[in-house]
Amino acid sequence: MCKQDSFSRYYLQNLVTTFYSREVNDISLVTCALVCLSAESCTYFYWHNRSCFIVNAASPGNSSVNITSIYVDDDLKDMCNLDGYNTIFGGVLCVKVYDVEKNWKNANTTCEQDGGQILVMRTSVFYIKLEALSLLPHGEYWIGGHDMAKEGEFTWIDGSDVTTDGWEDGQPDNYNGLEDCLQFKHLKLNDKNCIGRLKFLCEKPLM
Numbered sequence: 001m002c003k004q005d006s007f008s009r010y011y012l013q014n015l016v017t018t019f020y021s022r023e024v025n026d027i028s029l030v031t032c033a034l035v036c037l038s039a040e041s042c043t044y045f046y047w048h049n050r051s052c053f054i055v056n057a058a059s060p061g062n063s064s065v066n067i068t069s070i071y072v073d074d075d076l077k078d079m080c081n082l083d084g085y086n087t088i089f090g091g092v093l094c095v096k097v098y099d100v101e102k103n104w105k106n107a108n109t110t111c112e113q114d115g116g117q118i119l120v121m122r123t124s125v126f127y128i129k130l131e132a133l134s135l136l137p138h139g140e141y142w143i144g145g146h147d148m149a150k151e152g153e154f155t156w157i158d159g160s161d162v163t164t165d166g167w168e169d170g171q172p173d174n175y176n177g178l179e180d181c182l183q184f185k186h187l188k189l190n191d192k193n194c195i196g197r198l199k200f201l202c203e204k205p206l207m
């Protein structure tokens with residue numbers, strides 16, 4: 001059995017923009033899989049119309065492509081089941097639901113101590129929300145966005161803008177002028193006072 005048979009294809013629920021480290025044109029799917037296997041660090045690859053995009057999650061490149069599916073090495077997809085982290089998106093990202101309640105800042109510190117950060121629902125990667133649903137009971141959880149720098153302008157902690165239609169009706173409302181942190185509330189986004197104590201979601205890369 002050839003090793004290239006060990007890749008599984010995962011279909012994404014949205015069209016997703018991803019950065020890639022290398023593009024190889026005019027090769028077959030099997031050759032693309034072999035390129036990924038022999039690459040220094042290939043987290044997953046995307047192949048379409050004989051174009052092969054090699055993605056290194058630890059070192060994203062500057063070029064991006066819109067993808068509808070990914071191929072992930074089966075050997076990788078369960079690697080983050082350690083210490084309560086679950087694989088989502090075919091194992092590209094590891095997510096943990098922390099069942100203890102902390103304020104937003106301490107929640108993020110806990111995630112950093114795990115080698116990651118409080119969960120970011122990236123603009124073009126809002127699919128993570130969809131993927132995460134199977135992990136999440138309805139409830140309230142801190143996630144990695146805030147408007148601490150400028151009132152009303154929410155950013156993720158990686159610096160990217162929060163651009164999503166996933167807000168709860170009437171939110172964000174900066175209630176009482178005190179709400180600067182983002183929570184995931186019954187699967188919708190809401191701004192909430194950062195000193196409140198909630199369960200929270202952490203993410204870390206597969207590496």
Ligand SMILES: [Ca+2]
Nearest residue numbers: 147174179180
């Ligand atoms: Ca605010």
Ligand SMILES: [Ca+2]
Nearest residue numbers: 173174191192
């Ligand atoms: Ca609010």
